Amino acid sequence: MVAHPTAVEDYVKVIYAHTEWQTELITTGMLAHRLGLAASSVTEMVKKLVVQGLAVHEPYGAIELTPDGTALALRMLRRHRLIETWLVQHVGYGWDEVHEEAEVLEHAVSDRLLEALDAQLGFPSSDPHGDPIPAADGTVTVPAGLLLADAAAGGRVVRICDRDPGLLRRLESDGIMVGAVIDGRQRAALAADAHASIWVAAP
Structure with missing residues (x-):
């Protein structure tokens, strides 16, 4: 499995998550707003994602993930949502306290520990907020609604x-x-x- 810098993991996760709630694709301006970064910095990173084969982007157009980019995003969402679930069920965090903690821990937890957490939790299909947890093979079942x-x-x-x-x-x-x-x-x-x-x- 290819290792990616933390920033790359964060970018593809945000790009993917944007379309979980609506169908409009994300632009560099929207991405900059979501990440709290300057548009110029985001544009440079998106160029790197394109070079790495993780995204497709034409100037002034929307950003779309490639299959490799989508796979990486789903891997990071799996980590994030399993950690949120573990923090609520086994550490005593409230559902309003887990997002920022998971943002940090998702980059540090090993695959072995993550799978152990999944088993300890009983292989949940969703996190405390109802967000679907992608399976280890990258499949994800989105609730109807x-x-x-x-x-x-x-x-x-x-x-x-x-x-x-x-x-x-x-x-x-x-x-x-x-x-x-x-x-x-x-x-x-x-x-x-x-x-x-x-x-x-x-x-």
């Missing part, structure tokens, strides 16, 4: 975006977790950021 913003009548929560700890705490205080059912009244009371961060399916 749509954004709450597009579900006029609410629905059963299947995924919640983990990037905003404050939002996670607010949702938890309102009893909105993975598996909860949001009715029309609750949907109307939730702010726009929640509508764009919750994935629901039919109750």
